[in-house]
Amino acid sequence: MATLKSCSALVTGANRGLGLEIVKQLLEGHCFKIFAGCRDPDGPNSESLRELANKHPSIVTLVRIDVADPRSIKESAEKVSSLLGNSGLNLLVNNAAVLPQKSMLTATVKDMQDTFNTNVIGPMLVIREYLPYLRAAAKASAKAGLSCDKAAIVNISTDSASMSIVPTMQAPFPLFPYSISKAGLNMLTVCSAMELKEDEILCVSIHPGWVKTDMGGDKAPLTSRESVEGILRVMSGLTDKQNGGFMDYTGKIMPW
Ligand code: NDP
Numbered sequence: 001m002a003t004l005k006s007c008s009a010l011v012t013g014a015n016r017g018l019g020l021e022i023v024k025q026l027l028e029g030h031c032f033k034i035f036a037g038c039r040d041p042d043g044p045n046s047e048s049l050r051e052l053a054n055k056h057p058s059i060v061t062l063v064r065i066d067v068a069d070p071r072s073i074k075e076s077a078e079k080v081s082s083l084l085g086n087s088g089l090n091l092l093v094n095n096a097a098v099l100p101q102k103s104m105l106t107a108t109v110k111d112m113q114d115t116f117n118t119n120v121i122g123p124m125l126v127i128r129e130y131l132p133y134l135r136a137a138a139k140a141s142a143k144a145g146l147s148c149d150k151a152a153i154v155n156i157s158t159d160s161a162s163m164s165i166v167p168t169m170q171a172p173f174p175l176f177p178y179s180i181s182k183a184g185l186n187m188l189t190v191c192s193a194m195e196l197k198e199d200e201i202l203c204v205s206i207h208p209g210w211v212k213t214d215m216g217g218d219k220a221p222l223t224s225r226e227s228v229e230g231i232l233r234v235m236s237g238l239t240d241k242q243n244g245g246f247m248d249y250t251g252k253i254m255p256w
Contacts, residue, residue, distance in 0.1 A: 004236040005149050008033035008089050008137070010080065012067055012126060013096025015046040017213035018156065021224035022093055023049070025232055027056060035080050035089075037065035037096070039072070067096045067122030068114070077129035088136025091148055091235075094123035094185075095156045099178045099215050107176045119181035124188055127153055131196075138200040146202035146243055148235040153196075155189050157205035157246060157254075158182050164255040186246055186256065193244030202238055206231055207248040222249075 009031045013019040015038035023036050036053065038046050041062040053060040061083060065076040080089070098118045100111050138151035148154070159165050160175050161182030173179070186205050193203040211227045212220040230249030237251070246254040 004030045004232050007031065007087060008035070008084060009091035009093065010035040010037060010063070010089060010126075010130065011093040011095055012037040012065055012122075014038050015040075015049040017215060018208055018211060018224055018228060019093075019095040020049055020052075021228040022095060022231070023052060023060065025225075025228050027052070027059060030232065031091070032059055033084070034060045035063045035083075036060055037063045037067075037076060039064065039066040039096075065096075065126070067094075067126060068117040070125050073122070073125045073129050077133075080130070081133060084133055084136075086136065087140045088138070088151070089130055089133035090137045090141075090151055092126065092130055092134060092153045093156065094126055094153065096122065097156070097178075097182075097215075099175065101174050102176050103174055104176050111177050112180075115177035115181045116184065119178070120184040120188060123155055123185060127188075127192055131199075131201075134196075134201050135199050141200075146197075146200060146238070146240045148202065148238055150202070151200060152202040152204075152235070152238065153189075153192060154231075154235060155185050155203070155205045157186055157189070157207050159207050159248070159254065161186050161205075161207075162246075162255050189246070190244050197243065202240075202243050204238060204242055204244070205246040205254075206234060207246070207254055209249045 011022050014023050014036035063076045066072040102111050134151045141150040143150045160179045189205040208227045209222045210220040211222045227249050234251045
């Protein structure tokens with residue numbers, strides 16, 4: 001089994017849940033420069049991430065990114081670019097997301113707008129702002145074909161974005177804004193993969209499984225550790241063949 005060997009990575013929503021675990025596991029020999037994005041690096045929700053960064057100051061850099069705020073995304077890219085060398089950014093993980101518990105009848109216009117801002121428009125703007133550095137990484141790499149070691153965008157998606165899985169779930173469906181936004185994120189994956197193929201940047205959506213985090217809750221069967229081990233294993237094996245695809249943390253192809 002191949003091991004992921006990206007030189008540099010940016011993870012959004014890295015202060016807790018799956019984002020924090022992704023940073024922890026990238027630290028285990030997969031990356032030597034990790035930009036851990038979070039919206040409040042000095043706040044109480046970022047304490048574990050600050051501890052991690054203090055333990056590994058030459059590898060982990062905390063970067064303020066509120067993905068719902070275009071200016072903050074731009075400023076973060078300026079900061080990261082000043083710290084990246086000519087070898088660019090190998091890996092971008094769009095992980096940050098929100099899940100308001102609303103149904104079709106209870107979701108307000110603001111719920112929909114806020115969810116789209118964070119879950120779809122945010123990742124789109126992060127991709128755009130970081131594109132020069134992903135392109136630089138692809139150019140600097142001597143590897144043939146697409147891979148996460150070279151230049152890649154991983155959008156963390158969900159099974160509740162799937163048009164064929166959602167009808168099998170309970171009604172009234174409580175994840176209305178979330179599911180619609182994540183279906184939009186999946187289309188962002190497809191369109192980005194098409195558009196960025198000639199830049200040799202890979203783009204996929206990955207469903208992490210149902211995981212014990214603040215979002216997933218206590219009843220979830222998977223720990224963050226198990227889910228992220230799977231995600232990194234899947235990422236290590238991605239090639240041109242999976243570009244623009246949707247799979248879960250075990251590598252199983254997900255139905256759109
Ligand atoms: P959590 O709710 O535990 O964590 C969400 C993270 O996103 C936090 O770090 C939060 O930061 C961050 N975030 C939210 N809004 C913003 C914003 N505007 N700017 C920057 N960061 C933001 O979720 P999980 O760790 O469980 O989820 C991670 C990803 O996995 C998400 O994309 C989610 O949709 C997906 N997923 C999770 C599943 C699960 O079972 N847990 C199942 C399927 C998919 P802050 O602390 O500032 O709020």
